[in-house]
Amino acid sequence: MYVLGIDGGGTKTVGVIADEFGKIAAQQTVGATNQNGVDRKQVESELRNLVTSLRLQNESAFSNLSVVFAGMSGVDRPDARSFMEKSISKLVPTGTKVVVDIDGVNALYSGTYGAPGIVQIAGTGSITFGMNANGDRGRAGGWGYLIDDEGSGYDLGKEALHAIFKEYDGRGKKTILTESILKHFNVSLPPELIQTIYQVGKAREVISPLSRYVAEAADQQDEIAREIIHHAGRKIGNSISSLAQQLFHSDGTVPVVLVGGVFNRSDLFIPAIESVLKDQKVRANLVKPKLPPVGGAVIKALQCKNVSIQEGFEAAFIFGSVKLGC
Structure with missing residues (x-):
């Protein structure tokens, strides 16, 4: 067959x-x-x-x-x-x-092999989707980059830009993200980024790739980058927790499949995700498919x-x- x-x-x-x-x-x-x-x-x-x-x-x-x-x-x-x-x-x-x-079904089953569970997708955008044993479904987030997409590559890139402009203005702490992102766009000062960033219809494709610089800066113990990742992990953890409580109540440990480019560095995000789940008493098994x-x-x-x-x-x-x- x-x-x-x-x-x-x-x-x-x-x-x-x-x-x-x-x-x-x-x-x-x-x-x-x-x-x-x-x-x-x-x-x-x-x-x-x-x-x-x-x-x-x-x-x-x-x-x-x-x-x-x-x-x-x-x-x-x-x-x-x-x-x-x-x-x-x-x-x-x-x-x-x-x-x-x-397509959330594909992503979920790639990790659960057909069993109920939750899939957390975090690529350019993000969404949390789940199904329980009764066939009930739910989602959290994924309402597009102008409204939501928390924990996505776009979200990380946007927060990195926010940080370097705050540093430039004197409103924020120094971060090595500034050097990395200015070099990425081949410019000398943050204001020179505006024209590129605000191209009509190009925001996601311009900003999302910047997420890799956040991971690189975090590896170098940059305080701002680590804060960005910590907050992103907590946002993802809250989405997973919300859906788990809606669909699974107290039905044992819930498999949570982590899919998308953001989780190529799952080692950076998992501690914050697990912290939220522990605080909210959600039992979950995080799985890379x-x-x-x-x-x-x-x-x-x-x-x-x-x-x-x-x-x-x-x-x-x-x-x-x-x-x-x-």
Whole structure:
């Protein structure tokens, strides 16, 4: 039996055909499929390219598809989800079951292997999403960079900029972030950053990459950088705690999957997160997933056929090992 898992986002979309043991038969990466960022004609084109490549790579596995699970960003609205289901159904063999859900399911299952829990995503943006054993769902945060996205790369970068302008004004402490960020933009003084930072529609992509300088400065024991990370960790901890109390009450230890570029330095953030959870009496097991999000999509597809994940699945799912098609 073969299933197709799809992880679709605002930057790229990944598809993997695999069997119930986790062995990959075909895989491909195409462009964005988030309907909030690209028009539907482009979404259909990217999906067509994805499925065509998978079929060409392994015709036999493709023709024997049982289920497609597509965890996609931008399908919160019923009409967006319906459009995605119809678009995918046209491209796969007749009779293949197609299920579309939010991409948070992929991220969660990449760490819990289909079990209930919470996933904390902290990349350019951030969101906390969870499901309990009854199928109840919840979220905290993730309302966009103008309103929320606490603990995200953008949030860290914005706080770093705030700190260097406060130092420049004489309102804040000295920080090595100033030197790093000025060098990044190849300017001499903070006011020279304004034109670049305030480019229309460019704030997230300009500011988010600055988060790496916060981690580097923290490694050098910079007081301001360490404060930024500590506060970001506490924000994340509060989101996790809030959702855990809503969904899990006192039902034992909750697995919390940490996903996204911010957690490439989870060692810096985990102490503050754990401190909040301890203070609020939330029992959680913080997990760094060993599978990519598309692996979670494959697991959900198998779950749709009542297939339990067996020992060895993770070892068999060697993402990136299959030669890509045209």
